[in-house]
Amino acid sequence: MVTTQEKKTEEKWGMVIDVDKCIGCQACVVACQSENNIPVNEEEHFNQRRPIQWIRVERYWEGEFPDVKARFIPIMCQHCDNAPCEPVCPVFATYHNSQGLNVQVYNRCIGTRFCANNCPYHVRFFNFWEPSWPESLKNQLNPDVTVRSRGIMEKCTFCIQRIRRTERESGRDGNELKDGDRALNTACVNACPTDTLVFGDFNNPESRVSKLRKKEMDDHHGRGYKMLDELGTSPNVIYLKKVDKEAKESSTH
Template sequence: MKQSKWGMVVDLDKCNGCQACVVACQSENNIPLQKKSDYDENRVIQWIRVERYWEGSFPDVKAKFIPIMCQHCDEAPCEPVCPVYASYHNNEGLNVQVYNRCIGTRFCANNCPYQVRFFNFWEAEWPDSLKNQLNPDVTVRSRGIMEKCTFCVQKIRRTKRDAKVNGFEIEDGAREINPACVNSCNTEALIFGDMNNPESKISRIKAKEEKKDGRGYHLMEHYGTSPNVLYLKKVDNSKKSHSH
């Protein structure tokens, strides 16, 4: 079987900023409940977050949403600075965080231009009513270590193993392998898939949108991180008439 290279496409034209992806991610990945104090202290853990920007002045204001998660960069700046190889690149193009190895220098977080690495300032806690909801496939991270989006690597691993044992082919875009955020996206703004498979939806979108007049761009490309998340820019009809 050919080696996969996982990637994601975020279609900003379809994103309505509903934050379903954020909630899905919190529950899939055992992220502790974020209290008001966490927001006040600027210590929120959100593996995917929806950033909201206002554009224009008062009567003609537009909200623009951009979901930002780990970009799984091919040249990830967080990897070389980790002294203990807690952050490394696996052979499926994923930028992986090994919680057991992390000693919490927070160097990776400083070196991430996207600010998608999160530090556990406190011990993770859940109310008793939510303890049975924890995902058994995902480690609960202790305090003092970094964590971040994994593209739900536990789902990828489980599906691949199931496919091997039961002898079926993994469908492109199957719900079993899609990260929680992709499954929860009601407008299909997030598309996940294998970029090494030329037939997959993501490969076709990439081929179309990465062309010169396509909508595709990578976030903060000038850092040379070559991310595996492709953003498709918003189509603004109001500006169509005098486009440049």
């Protein structure tokens, strides 16, 4: 019999996003779009304010013209421990799993959209249309991910298909899950050219995310913060704030 001590602690997946490194290139958005079979957003979808992007890079401006600076912040599902989307779903289509992931069960969803209305991060998207791809793109659909039909709510899953595949393969080969393993990483993390996004297991003290969290959240001078944390959602995505040397210098003069 396996005792509690012998039992391996389950992973708790999370992400650290260093806003200081993001250059707004949107490679993460394209990688996510293609990994997760997200429908092509045509102009009319944008015009109706209904494009689907599981990760978006918000652009905002700081300063006054002409000293204005463009800033970027990538935003996806925050996989909150206290997710406001979960208690409002009448059919339990969205729930929290034992690895800290906020899961969406597509074929249980009945499309009430209560979850999207209750999400303060606006990271849930409703399929208003039956998805379609141009003929030339049909062979690029990912066979590990379902194609969601009309009437379904969808959102970032931290590329759960990659997590499950790596778990299966490591179980088969008797290997440990390796922190930072490319196959275990989410598509956005692998695509980011500036190492803005770091994905990993918060329950492993040796993982990069755990070390960053310890350094940036526990230290009084750390750059870490959680988005809209005051709402009590307890997100599993940690942001590291921008370092603006010029602003620092001008404030010291």
